[in-house]
Amino acid sequence: MNIFETRMNELYGLVKYHASLYYDKDSPEISDAEYDALVRELNQLEKDYPQYARKDFLTHNVGGSPSNLFAKVEHSTPMLSLDNVFTPDELSAFFERIDAEGFVCEMKIDGLAVSLVYEDGIFVRGATRGNGRVGEDVTENLRLVDAVPKKLIDAPSGIVEVRGEVLMTSERFNAVNALRESRGEKLFANPRNAAAGTLRQSEKNNHVIAERGLDIFLYYLVDAEKFGVTTQAGALTWLSEHGLPVQEAYKVCNTLDDVKDFISRWQEERFTLGYATDGVVVKINNLTRWPEIKATSHAPRWAVAFKYPPEEARTRITDIIISVGRTGVLTPVAILEPVRLAGTQVSRAGLHNADEIARKDIRRGDIVRVRKAAEIIPEIIEADKDSRTGNEEIFTMPEKCPICGSLIVRLPHETAYRCPNRASCPAQLTESLKYFASRDGMNIKGIGKKLAEKLTASGKINSLSDIYTLTADDWLELDKIAMKSAENILSQLEDSKSRPFANLITALGIPEVGKNTAALITEHFGNIDALMNADEESLAEIDGVGTVIAHSVHEFFRNEGNLRMIEAFRKMGFVLENETTGKSTELEGKTFVFTGTLETMTRDEAGERVKALGGKVSGSVSSKTDYVVAGEKAGSKLRKAESLGVKILTENEFLSMTGGN
Ligand code: IVH
Numbered sequence: 116m117n118i119f120e121t122r123m124n125e126l127y128g129l130v131k132y133h134a135s136l137y138y139d140k141d142s143p144e145i146s147d148a149e150y151d152a153l154v155r156e157l158n159q160l161e162k163d164y165p166q167y168a169r170k171d172f173l174t175h176n177v178g179g180s181p182s183n184l185f186a187k188v189e190h191s192t193p194m195l196s197l198d199n200v201f202t203p204d205e206l207s208a209f210f211e212r213i214d215a216e217g218f219v220c221e222m223k224i225d226g227l228a229v230s231l232v233y234e235d236g237i238f239v240r241g242a243t244r245g246n247g248r249v250g251e252d253v254t255e256n257l258r259l260v261d262a263v264p265k266k267l268i269d270a271p272s273g274i275v276e277v278r279g280e281v282l283m284t285s286e287r288f289n290a291v292n293a294l295r296e297s298r299g300e301k302l303f304a305n306p307r308n309a310a311a312g313t314l315r316q317s318e319k320n321n322h323v324i325a326e327r328g329l330d331i332f333l334y335y336l337v338d339a340e341k342f343g344v345t346t347q348a349g350a351l352t353w354l355s356e357h358g359l360p361v362q363e364a365y366k367v368c369n370t371l372d373d374v375k376d377f378i379s380r381w382q383e384e385r386f387t388l389g390y391a392t393d394g395v396v397v398k399i400n401n402l403t404r405w406p407e408i409k410a411t412s413h414a415p416r417w418a419v420a421f422k423y424p425p426e427e428a429r430t431r432i433t434d435i436i437i438s439v440g441r442t443g444v445l446t447p448v449a450i451l452e453p454v455r456l457a458g459t460q461v462s463r464a465g466l467h468n469a470d471e472i473a474r475k476d477i478r479r480g481d482i483v484r485v486r487k488a489a490e491i492i493p494e495i496i497e498a499d500k501d502s503r504t505g506n507e508e509i510f511t512m513p514e515k516c517p518i519c520g521s522l523i524v525r526l527p528h529e530t531a532y533r534c535p536n537r538a539s540c541p542a543q544l545t546e547s548l549k550y551f552a553s554r555d556g557m558n559i560k561g562i563g564k565k566l567a568e569k570l571t572a573s574g575k576i577n578s579l580s581d582i583y584t585l586t587a588d589d590w591l592e593l594d595k596i597a598m599k600s601a602e603n604i605l606s607q608l609e610d611s612k613s614r615p616f617a618n619l620i621t622a623l624g625i626p627e628v629g630k631n632t633a634a635l636i637t638e639h640f641g642n643i644d645a646l647m648n649a650d651e652e653s654l655a656e657i658d659g660v661g662t663v664i665a666h667s668v669h670e671f672f673r674n675e676g677n678l679r680m681i682e683a684f685r686k687m688g689f690v691l692e693n694e695t696t697g698k699s700t701e702l703e704g705k706t707f708v709f710t711g712t713l714e715t716m717t718r719d720e721a722g723e724r725v726k727a728l729g730g731k732v733s734g735s736v737s738s739k740t741d742y743v744v745a746g747e748k749a750g751s752k753l754r755k756a757e758s759l760g761v762k763i764l765t766e767n768e769f770l771s772m773t774g775g776n
Contacts, residue, residue, distance in 0.1 A: 125661040185253060185315075210371060227281050427496070432495075433450050443533040443536070463493075518540055550624045562604070617637040618633075745764070
């Protein structure tokens, strides 16, 4: 393999991984801009080296895929997306081609599209958009959203299907993130991710749905003509009259000039709405024209989305400081004279790394243009070099860590500068502790930002495993907390020792390894010794890992301090192997086939149970099949099992065989 092919393979893995984090898990690890850069690099390489391109990989068209957490629902008509335009001229061109007049302008809400179905006025089903054709059945979760009416006012009989956007208001978004920060949990990148992440919860966690308070606006009435509705404005009125929430900022515009006025009026005013919007959707008002206007495969042509440019402002950089992250990476941060941007007061901006500061020639004291896209942290576009006075100061990376004084290193293959003092740099230790205790890690409630800072400052901790050696007295002294809280922390620490192996690997904070990667590598290797002894090649071969992550994992387990920490965990009785492969072998060598509908679980869940006990699942019955589990309406597979004399289990028998309900 040459370097281009290697890099392309790596990029395929990275794009797939980050697309899945964004679309399916609602939890991006990188900014939209960084993601776009990966896709651009891959597209360029595909152009230059088509012989290595994967024909089936649609880099321009990665979207969500319905997850296995929910049953799948096929939409009555596809839930399409919209074409985007970015200038008034592009907008005119779009509609002149179809020769339209009479429009409705609505705000483009940055949320998550859903479809709601009512039967005789009663809410019976709700689904996400998924891939447009097949979505996820989130009916039960939508029942927990107060804003979704469970009963329509003056309902027509039969089916009513409506579509709209589930969203989280800015106020709720800030409150949710503040709470997450105090618990050391990862912040939601933007309100869209927060809304999607909240709605797409497993049953186990659905209590957060009501807590977080989602909202909804509907904007589409399916088969409107059935209800005598012939315009989009009429549809919005119909929705609202039947009790379905409709956004307030919409307007009927007769001409394209009116549309352009609406767009410019709301460019600033939209920040007073209290929820995130990223453009205006312009629709032809006359619904009877919609069917005659041909759609493309992914978007209708009776509507278009005008996207606002990211918001910009001008301000001055008063200082450039260095923040030291969990993995020791030094990130320069610009401190700004506070300025209003996209509806909020901004006083900091990320500068990414020293190369970028040098490339953009950004100095302390500069007047700069700052921009905020969908992410929370604004970025600096450029410095206004004409307005320099000569007192601006060129930034250079410090030679020593501003926190612990260690000499800074820069590895040859990295853009980042790092403080190498992983084991005891207070900044890294604090961040590592927060991460260690976070929900995806060891899930130790009680240890948030404040306590992590105090732990580090106390000097009692040199390594993550040291928190398990503290006594109740130590905790009392540390935080001046009540005896009861100290005991509570001790019992939480004790509980945390039995977290699954993958959580511990996540909690270690190995650079580049988040919870998804941790799941991949623990599943692959099964136990800590196999993982520690793995060479870089075998790590890199795991689907979704690649050379960068493989290198980082390998390095981590070559460090003395880290190895001592693992040994400490081993002595304290932590779980250092997969429960599935390591312990349970009851069903080893047994093959199961499921047929028909199970009552208490989906087939996927049943399959997970079998695999957790060391067994295998197959899709077809043969003489090698050991058990066929027959649910409701079992058909040909059941008959085949009978004819082959394969043992047949009822759902109940299966449940008791695999450890009950
Ligand atoms: S109408 C056939 N109206 O934007 C699609 N969509 O980028 C009809 N969206 O998938 C959609 N606000 O999730 C429509 N007022 C609005 C909207 C809106 C947000 C979303 C929707 C759509 C996406 C397209």
